[in-house]
Amino acid sequence: MEAMQQWVESLERRARFRLGSGRVADYIPALAEQDADRFGIAICTNQGEIYHAGEAQVPFSIQSIAKVLLLTLALRVQGDALWTRVGRNPSGMPFNSLTQLEAEGGKPRNPFINAGAIAVTDRLVGAFATPSKHLRDVARRLSGNSAIHIDDAVQASEWKHRSRNAAMAYLMKAFGHLDNEVDEVLTAYFACCALSMSCVDLARAFNFLAAEGHALSAGERFIAPDLARRINSLLFTCGMYDAAGDFAYRAGLPAKSGVGGGIVAIVPGRFSVCAWSPALDERGNSVAAQYALELLADDLGRWSGIIPAGLTSGGKMTPIM
Numbered sequence: 001m002e003a004m005q006q007w008v009e010s011l012e013r014r015a016r017f018r019l020g021s022g023r024v025a026d027y028i029p030a031l032a033e034q035d036a037d038r039f040g041i042a043i044c045t046n047q048g049e050i051y052h053a054g055e056a057q058v059p060f061s062i063q064s065i066a067k068v069l070l071l072t073l074a075l076r077v078q079g080d081a082l083w084t085r086v087g088r089n090p091s092g093m094p095f096n097s098l099t100q101l102e103a104e105g106g107k108p109r110n111p112f113i114n115a116g117a118i119a120v121t122d123r124l125v126g127a128f129a130t131p132s133k134h135l136r137d138v139a140r141r142l143s144g145n146s147a148i149h150i151d152d153a154v155q156a157s158e159w160k161h162r163s164r165n166a167a168m169a170y171l172m173k174a175f176g177h178l179d180n181e182v183d184e185v186l187t188a189y190f191a192c193c194a195l196s197m198s199c200v201d202l203a204r205a206f207n208f209l210a211a212e213g214h215a216l217s218a219g220e221r222f223i224a225p226d227l228a229r230r231i232n233s234l235l236f237t238c239g240m241y242d243a244a245g246d247f248a249y250r251a252g253l254p255a256k257s258g259v260g261g262g263i264v265a266i267v268p269g270r271f272s273v274c275a276w277s278p279a280l281d282e283r284g285n286s287v288a289a290q291y292a293l294e295l296l297a298d299d300l301g302r303w304s305g306i307i308p309a310g311l312t313s314g315g316k317m318t319p320i321m
């Protein structure tokens with residue numbers, strides 16, 4: 001217990017050296033008001049233990065991290081039929097790119113770029129009366145926090161500045177790849193991105209991906225083990241957009257970032273982690289959160305063999321401070 005807590009605190013301390021670089025997202029004005037110097041990190045082990053440091057209990061806008069829950073729900077509802085509407089390959093393009101979508105006949109490369117998540121949301125609009133409320137309730141259940149809510153101001157700000165996402169949605173509609181009305185799909189998509197959650201909430205909520213689909217906080221098998229493995233593969237190859245290769249080289253973990261500054265990463269079989277800091281690099285990924293996860297992966301590599309499976313409290317690890 002002590003060693004794990006000290007380790008998380010040392011990650012925070014070292015990652016804070018990166019504060020000061022990057023810029024807060026301002027294309028969604030409601031996000032531009034965030035203080036760039038905030039930092040938090042939380043780990044949820046597969047035994048349900050939580051270790052956190054910094055501002056890990058402060059809710060922030062999860063943005064694209066919601067795309068992982070959208071995908072998981074769509075796969076639960078639709079199974080493999082989903083893949084007729086969205087691909088599974090890295091895009092190598094920015095998350096809000098339009099050119100590839102046009103060139104490839106309105107089928108987005110993967111579920112984690114905006115066009116892909118909008119296509120996935122379209123499937124959920126057909127399946128649930130209010131997909132965003134359903135997603136919010138799932139997030140509450142998985143994290144064990146019934147106070148999780150959709151931030152109306154962020155949602156309204158995204159709607160007001162929706163031109164680019166609307167262009168993608170209309171392009172897909174024109175290609176016959178969107179069944180529902182563009183406005184309805186975008187409304188649901190923005191509401192999901194506007195969910196407000198903390199690092200602790202997110203680490204808990206996404207632990208099912210580290211635990212072969214078993215959601216400990218909810219006390220249920222959320223998805224089958226093979227589906228968890230497949231989602232982790234998609235996170236590894238596509239979760240960080242056009243920086244997926246770089247991040248794989250640096251940290252080597254399945255991960256999903258959002259322009260709110262959060263990144264969720266998975267260490268399969270051991271734990272889930274969320275790091276958050278609002279200042280982003282030019283590809284839209286948090287500078288300090290990426291660095292924290294790189295440090296974490298470095299430490300894990302160095303200690304392998306010392307840390308017991310599951311990173312439980314009894315381990316004899318000597319954190320490097």
Ligand SMILES: NC(=O)CC[C@H](N)C(=O)O
Pocket residue numbers: 062063064065095096114158165190193257258259260284
């Ligand atoms: N990368 C992101 O987090 C982008 C999500 C944001 N809601 C958008 O659609 O632009």
